[in-house]
Amino acid sequence: xxxxxxxxxxxxxxxxxxxxxxxxxxxxxxxxxxxxxxxxxxxxxxxxxxxxxxxxxxxxxxxxxxxxxxxxxxxxxxxxxxxxxxxxxxxxxxxxxxxxxxxxxxxxxxxxxxxxxxxxxxxxxxxxxxxxxxxxxxxxxxxxxxxxxxxxxxxxxxxxxxxxxxxxxxxxxxxxxxxxxxxxxxxxxxxxxxxxxxxxxxxxxxxxxxxxxxxxxxxxxxxxxxxxxxxxxxxxxxxxxxxxxxxxxxxxxxxxxxxxxxxxxxxxxxxxxxxxxxxxxxxxxxxxxxxxxxxxxxxxxxxxxxxxxxxxxxxxxxxxxxxxxxxxxxxxxxxxxxxxxxxxxxxxxxxxxxxxxxxxxxxxxxxxxxxxxxxxxxxxxxxxxxxxxxxxxxxxxxxxxxxxxxxxxxxxxxxxxxxxxxxxxxxxxxxxxxxxxxxxxxxxxxxxxxxxxxxxxxxxxxxxxxxxxxxxxxxxxxxxxxxxxxxxxxxxxxxxxxxxxxxxxxxxxxxxxxxxxxxxxxxxxxxxxxxxxxxxxxxxxxxxxxxxxxxxxxxxxxxxxxxxxxxxxxxxxxxxxxxxxxxxxxxxxxxxxxxxxxxxxxxxxxxxxxxxxxxxxxxxxxxxxxxxxxxxxxxxxxxxxxxxxxxxxxxxxxxxxxxxxxxxxxxxxxxxxxxxxxxxxxxxxxxxxxxxxxxxxxxxxxxxxxxxxxxxxxxxxxxxxxxxxxxxxxxxxxxxxxxxxxxxxxxxxxxxxxxxx
Ligand code: GLN
Ligand code: ZN
Numbered sequence: 001x002x003x004x005x006x007x008x009x010x011x012x013x014x015x016x017x018x019x020x021x022x023x024x025x026x027x028x029x030x031x032x033x034x035x036x037x038x039x040x041x042x043x044x045x046x047x048x049x050x051x052x053x054x055x056x057x058x059x060x061x062x063x064x065x066x067x068x069x070x071x072x073x074x075x076x077x078x079x080x081x082x083x084x085x086x087x088x089x090x091x092x093x094x095x096x097x098x099x100x101x102x103x104x105x106x107x108x109x110x111x112x113x114x115x116x117x118x119x120x121x122x123x124x125x126x127x128x129x130x131x132x133x134x135x136x137x138x139x140x141x142x143x144x145x146x147x148x149x150x151x152x153x154x155x156x157x158x159x160x161x162x163x164x165x166x167x168x169x170x171x172x173x174x175x176x177x178x179x180x181x182x183x184x185x186x187x188x189x190x191x192x193x194x195x196x197x198x199x200x201x202x203x204x205x206x207x208x209x210x211x212x213x214x215x216x217x218x219x220x221x222x223x224x225x226x227x228x229x230x231x232x233x234x235x236x237x238x239x240x241x242x243x244x245x246x247x248x249x250x251x252x253x254x255x256x257x258x259x260x261x262x263x264x265x266x267x268x269x270x271x272x273x274x275x276x277x278x279x280x281x282x283x284x285x286x287x288x289x290x291x292x293x294x295x296x297x298x299x300x301x302x303x304x305x306x307x308x309x310x311x312x313x314x315x316x317x318x319x320x321x322x323x324x325x326x327x328x329x330x331x332x333x334x335x336x337x338x339x340x341x342x343x344x345x346x347x348x349x350x351x352x353x354x355x356x357x358x359x360x361x362x363x364x365x366x367x368x369x370x371x372x373x374x375x376x377x378x379x380x381x382x383x384x385x386x387x388x389x390x391x392x393x394x395x396x397x398x399x400x401x402x403x404x405x406x407x408x409x410x411x412x413x414x415x416x417x418x419x420x421x422x423x424x425x426x427x428x429x430x431x432x433x434x435x436x437x438x439x440x441x442x443x444x445x446x447x448x449x450x451x452x453x454x455x456x457x458x459x460x461x462x463x464x465x466x467x468x469x470x471x472x473x474x475x476x477x478x479x480x481x482x483x484x485x486x487x488x489x490x491x492x493x494x495x496x497x498x499x500x501x502x503x504x505x506x507x508x509x510x511x512x513x514x515x516x517x518x519x520x521x522x523x524x525x526x527x528x529x530x531x532x533x534x535x536x537x538x539x540x541x542x543x544x545x546x547x548x549x550x551x552x553x554x555x556x557x558x559x560x561x562x563x564x565x566x567x568x569x570x571x572x573x574x575x576x577x578x579x580x581x582x583x584x585x586x587x588x589x590x591x592x593x594x595x596x597x598x599x600x601x602x603x604x605x606x607x608x609x610x611x612x613x614x615x616x617x618x619x620x621x622x623x624x625x626x627x628x629x630x631x632x633x634x635x636x637x638x639x640x641x642x643x644x645x646x647x648x649x650x651x652x653x654x655x656x657x658x659x660x661x662x663x664x665x666x667x668x669x670x671x672x673x674x675x676x677x678x679x680x681x682x683x684x685x686x687x688x689x690x691x692x693x694x695x696x697x698x699x700x701x702x703x704x705x706x707x708x709x710x711x712x713x714x715x716x717x718x719x720x721x722x723x724x725x726x727x728x729x730x731x732x733x734x735x736x737x738x739x740x741x742x743x744x745x746x747x748x749x750x751x752x753x754x755x756x757x
Contacts, residue, residue, distance in 0.1 A: 005318075005365035007058045007357040008285050010204070010241060010263065011065035011156060011325030012049045013350055015513045017332060021045060022517040025068070029101070035093055042068060046142065050151050056354035060202065060285075063142040063153035065325065069100040069122070069516050072166060073109070075158045076124040079186050080133040083109065083125045083170070100516060110168070111515055115208060115244050116612055117292065117328055118522075118564070120515035124163070126179055127171035134186040136193050143197055154202035155194060159240065160187050161222045162209040180221055187225075188232055195233035202260070204239045205229075208324075210250035211242055211269060212612050223253040230258045239263060243287060243324035245612045246271035252278045261285055266305055267323040268292070276312035284313050287323035289356050294329055294510070294524060294566045296348040297356045299363060299379040306364055320361045326350040330510035330521075342389070343505055343526055345382055392570075394502070394528035400582055401575065407630045409661070411637045413687050416663060420640045423597055424550060428757060429711070429725050430481040431750045432690065434644055434666055435554045435600065436730035437471050437486035438739055447491060464489050465542060472546045474740070479747045482598060483551045485543035487732065493556045493602060494564045495523060496535075501583055503529035504565070524566045525576060531583035534590045541594040552642065553591045553599040558584055558627040563605040574623035584631040592639050600642035601632055601662070607647055625659045632662070640664065642690075646729050648672040654683050666690035668728040674713040681717050689718060692728030693749075694742060699734070701741045707749035720757060725750045 015021045024041040027033035046066050053061040067074050076082070077096060085106040089095035100122055102108030110123040139155060146153045160183055164176040194201055210222065230238055237260035242250060246269030251262060261283030264272040267290045276284070286309055288302050309318060332351035336344055348356060359379075362370040386392055409416070443463075450460040471486035490496040498504040504523050511519040536553060544551040558580035567576055584601065591599055606628075611620050632641045643662040648669045650657060657665060669677055669691040677691050693710045694702040702710075714723055725746060731739050 005320060005361035005367070006060065007361045008060040008263075008319045008321035009053060009058050009062060009326065009354065009357070010243065010285075010287070010291060010322050011062050011327055012053065013325075013327050013329070013331055013513065014045060014049070014066045015331075015511065015517075015519060016041075016045050017335070017509075019511055019519060021068075022519060025517045029097070038068070038093075042066065043145065046145065047149055050146050050149055050153070052351065053354060054151055056351075057358045058354055060154045060319070060321075061146075061151055062156045062204065063146045064139045064156045065327075066142065068096065071121070071156075071158060072124060072163070073100055073122040074138060075163050076122070076167075078135050078138065078157075078190070079163075079183055080135055081124050081126055081130055081167075113608070115211075116608065116610060117244075118512070118514055118520060118608070119327060121166065124167035125170045126164075126167050126176060127169060128173070128179065128182070129171070130182075132179075132182050132186055134189040134193070136190050139190070140193065140197065143194075147198075152198065154204050154239070156204045156206065157187075157190070159205035159207040160184055160225055161218060162207045165209040165214070165218065177218065177221055180225065184225055184228065187229060191229060191232040191236055195235050198235070200235055200237065202237045202239060204241050204263070206241045207247075207250065208241075208243050210247040211245035211265070213614050214249070219249050219253045222250055223257060226254060226257045226259055237261070239283070239285060241285070243268075243291070245269045245616075246275070248272065248275040251275040254278075254282075255280050261319070263287060263321060265323045266309070273308055273312075276309065279313060279317075281317070283317050283319060284309065285319045285321040287321045288360065289320070289322045289353050290569075291322040291324035291326050291353070292328045293569060294347050294349060295569050296346055296352075296379070296382060297360065298383055299360060299376055300383075302360055303363055306360075315365075318364075320357055320364060322353060322357065326353060327513060329353070330507065330512055335509035336507055338508055339505065342386075343524075346386060346526065347524070349510070386570075389527075391503075392527040394530060397528040397530050397579055397582070401578055406633055407626060409629075409633055409635060409637075409641075413661060413663065416637050416640075417688070419637045420597075420663065423638045424640065426481055426550075428720060428754055429723055429750050431725045431747050432480060432482035432552065432666075433475075433484055433726055433743065434692075434728075434730045435484050435487055435552075435602070436490070436732035437484075437488070438734055438736050439488070439732045440736070443467055443488045444491075447489070464539070468539070468543050469546060472543060472551075476547060476549065478740075478744045479751070480743070481549065483543070483547060483549050484554060485540060485551060487554060487730070489539055493604070494561050497556050497561060498523035498525075498565065500531070500533070500535045501529050501580070502532055503527040503579070520564075522565050525562075525568050527568070529576065529579040529583055531586055535587055537587070537590045537594050540591060540596055544594075544596060550597050553588075553596040555584055555587060555591075555599060555601050557601040557603040557606070557643065558631050559609060559624045560603050560605040562627075563609040574619075574627075577623055577627035578630065581627040581631040585634045588632060588639075589634040592634070592636060597638070598640045598642060599632075599635065600644060600666075601628070602644045603628060603660075604644065604646045606645055607653060621653075621656050621659075625656060628660050628662075642666065644729075648676045650676065651679050654679050654685065658683070658685060662687060664688040664690060664724060666692070666724065666726050668692045670695045670710070670728050674717045677714065677717050688722045688724060690724030690726040691718075693725055693746060694727050696728050696731055696734060699738050701738060702745060704745045704748045704752070707746055708752055711749060711753050715753075 024038050028038045111120045114121045167176045239261045241263035243265040255278040263285035265287040330349040332349050363372050446463040449455045467488040468485045475483045514520045540553040562577050640663045642664040644666045646668050
């Protein structure tokens with residue numbers, strides 16, 4: 001390892017510059033590629049990434065940050081925590097991918113979000129009768145492989161407390177931490193094994209669970225576990241790594257535990273500054289380069305932060321680190337040929353962040369050989385120039401912000417619903433859908449051809465209109481009450497709006513792993529947001545012109561647009577949300593003027609933006625609700641506002657949903673029965689609800705009887721006059737062959753119920 005100011009990368013993205021891992025995995029799953037090819041691509045990627053980090057002068061480079069699918073799944077395999085239904089699969093790769101993706105005989109393990117990121121991990125399934133045993137081969141192989149490339153890595157492992165806290169038990173018990181005595185010996189054996197590999201080894205134990213408001217018991221277990229692990233072998237230097245928020249309780253509890261160091265996130269957990277007295281001589285891996293966002297580091301600010309840290313920690317004990325794994329940001333800016341030069345100069349992806357670490361280390365240690373004055377100056381110039389550009393600060397937008405435009409709709413729900421019922425004239429149990437209809441190969445091709453300028457805009461419009469026509473005809477034929485246009489013009493619910501709003505930019509290659517081989521390319525919000533032109537009015541008005549039934553306009557809400565983008569960090573998220581909300585507000589006004597009577601404002605990602613610490617949740621809820629309400633505040637008393645959220649568990653956020661005060665909310669409930677719906681009843685939720693009656697994630701066609709039964713269950717919990725009937729979510733991923741019979745049955749079931757009441 002280098003001496004002097006050291007640099008540390010918590011983890012590196014693994015999908016590859018050209019998404020090589022995605023491509024080879026998907027080829028393998030489709031039986032187009034061999035396993036040897038997968039293994040070869042994986043090895044090449046690891047080596048490439050190690051060497052890049054080495055070239056950039058990074059002192060601590062990870063091994064075992066790589067995964068063929070997911071790191072939690074790898075850890076389950078390391079502990080031999082193989083669910084019974086996969087036990088008999090002999091081949092280890094086949095078993096691994098079956099656990100991740102399911103097979104003919106066994107459903108896949110569940111997947112869920114990794115903290116509040118858009119990365120999803122595989123949830124380990126544990127039970128007390130499992131035979132936990134160490135399988136360290138992946139970890140050892142990768143260490144040896146790196147060493148053969150001339151790199152002594154630090155080894156990344158998900159720590160025992162986080163592993164357990166994020167797992168679930170399948171033996172009826174809820175308490176996963178209770179299994180600690182069973183898995184800790186495996187971790188001890190792991191360390192014993194690793195100690196044989198070298199004279200000195202650094203092990204990073206990821207324990208991000210410590211940044212949540214965990215209970216005292218968890219903190220005690222953390223402390224006792226690391227007490228045990230820290231003394232296994234003195235060749236080993238243990239680093240407890242935390243990220244995404246502050247970990248002050250954990251730091252205090254580890255104060256006298258003889259680990260080598262602690263990793264703290266100073267980007268998303270400034271409170272970590274208050275806990276530095278408890279480090280007691282440990283190394284501090286100071287997360288100062290943002291691993292979750294794409295903006296260039298402001299060196300002056302970071303140096304000030306480091307100075308504040310230095311008041312409490314000896315300079316030689318401070319290592320300059322990323323705030324978390326770089327998994328959450330794209331690979332490199334090198335491929336971005338179409339980005340405007342100035343915007344590109346404000347950005348920093350994984351490779352560029354390596355450079356930032358090195359430059360910051362030089363600046364921090366005052367390494368004059370590196371011409372630090374020039375580095376600092378060119379960095380500062382970027383920030384100075386950026387500040388006053390009209391595309392960053394749009395005076396028209398700024399004038400509107402905070403102006404006394406009403407943030408609330410003028411009327412209360414009871415009055416609104418009465419007025420709306422008069423206009424809409426819908427009977428009991430209005431049947432509708434969530435917005436999208438199948439995205440067929442023809443529709444995708446139509447959009448692609450238009451984008452590539454292979455067809456004219458009138459040819460494109462004709463194609464879209466004809467798809468809308470057939471959607472409308474189908475919906476009328478089967479007897480749905482509130483129709484949608486089907487969203488054929490949208491490739492993605494955020495991208496579609498981002499492309500039309502000022503302040504957004506799209507990268508060519510800014511892919512980030514979402515799960516397994518799946519990647520997303522989030523838009524980048526770099527400047528003040530405004531709406532140069534109406535975004536949906538022509539399309540929705542066209543759909544409405546084709547039917548005498550009501551067509552529901554379809555928009556994505558401000559909070560969701562925000563939560564699925566990389567957001568500028570020079571103003572608050574709350575302010576960006578407000579800007580987007582104003583744009584949506586204008587769109588709603590225009591739709592209303594064009595005669596649209598129902599407008600749905602999707603907030604699919606509302607819950608995703610929740611901070612990890614309770615203390616910060618209140619503020620989030622406040623501005624997120626305000627953003628939504630501001631967006632819909634242009635709706636008149638007669639315009640019905642719907643919202644949609646893709647969750648079933650509203651227990652924690654029912655009061656927030658209440659505050660959003662949408663006239664109708666459609667949600668995802670079909671897989672959880674009516675249990676999770678009860679929270680709406682018990683809280684006396686006043687507005688209308690459309691609980692999804694069938695699961696759109698499955699190709700299965702539900703029968704009329706089954707759907708009737710489902711509606712009956714809903715009626716047991718909620719009064720019939722509040723209920724809407726609809727599927728769980730949009731239908732864009734389904735095939736027409738599935739959608740047609742499913743919706744036909746849904747309407748039939750609804751009609752049968754209506755006749756009975
Ligand atoms: N209106 C969108 C659709 O139907 C909603 C998608 C979502 O909730 N994720 O596709
Ligand atoms: Zn949904």
